[in-house]
Amino acid sequence: MVVKDDEGSTVEPRMRDDAPTIRVSAGSGAGRTQLSAFDAALRGAGVADFNLIRLSSVIPPGSEVREVAFTDQLVGRHGDRLYCVYAAAHAELPYHEGWAGIAWALRDDGSGAGLFVEHDGPSRDQVDRDLTASLEDLVAGRSGGYTEAGRVFASVMCEREPVCAVVVASYVAQGWSAS
Template identity: 65%
Template sequence: MTSALTIRVSAGTGTGRTTLAAFDAALLAAGVGDFNLVRLSSVVPPGSRVEAVTGRDQIVGEHGDALYCVYAEAHASLPGHEAWAGVAWSQHEDGSGAGLFVEHEGPSHEQVATDLTHSLEDLSASRGGVFRPAGRSITGITCDTLPVSAVVVASFSRSGWQETSGAR
């Protein structure tokens, strides 16, 4: 019997001289800055457990490993503008651990929160209404002078390049 999949959700914000540098700082704050992100869609496998963690409690791996994840990223580069990112999840009412993720970005906490709620409701409705909201993580930052970025990352698993390339 295989062990249950634990999906870790963390958030981070960052500032940098460029939007890319701000994104990197946000990824580092979320605990995933040294991974190559492989973006997944929004389906949580049965037997999964989703938990919100800090960046230091994210998946551990080697520099450059592939990280299979769902994530939201937002950027702002004009003073006074905001960057908000959020991920929310639902799980099947049967307790199987199967579920759904949704991710949104926007210029305000309110917009991201509303979009997350509406998306979860619609994804559940299209599947017979059997998925119930189980959690969410939203983070944001306001641009002062330098570009900023906000990220929320739901990490499923990681693999090293030796593992994925078939090299011996």
């Protein structure tokens, strides 16, 4: 594989031993409050027992992004840190919907590097448009080519109590050290 740096010189691709397999899952849930609905949605996505640490959406070189079921999300101990990108949508009024989505693009150089974008809103169309616009803007601001590689959506409709839909891209779970 031929990889060019920002100046156009040929370089060897750097595949990192510590690059994550990023797992993307979706979930939805209801509860008596927005917070408990969010927790139910995290359970549906397979990540409820983690402390979420939100990342800014850059995919490291050497990564692999995979859509997974909640049962195939990262495993850890109760309370571990989970470094992730996520979108969460809430609805509290009967017959209102919440939509969450994540899209990603990977560099064309085969390095595995890329970008995530995440949005939420009241309809799939709006979230889809926002994902497209953000991904186009982020890619336009960087050198090199990128190709969209995937999109995951979650949705939920409020019947009586608050609801939440989430999509989570999990990078790594990490315990707490005593130091």
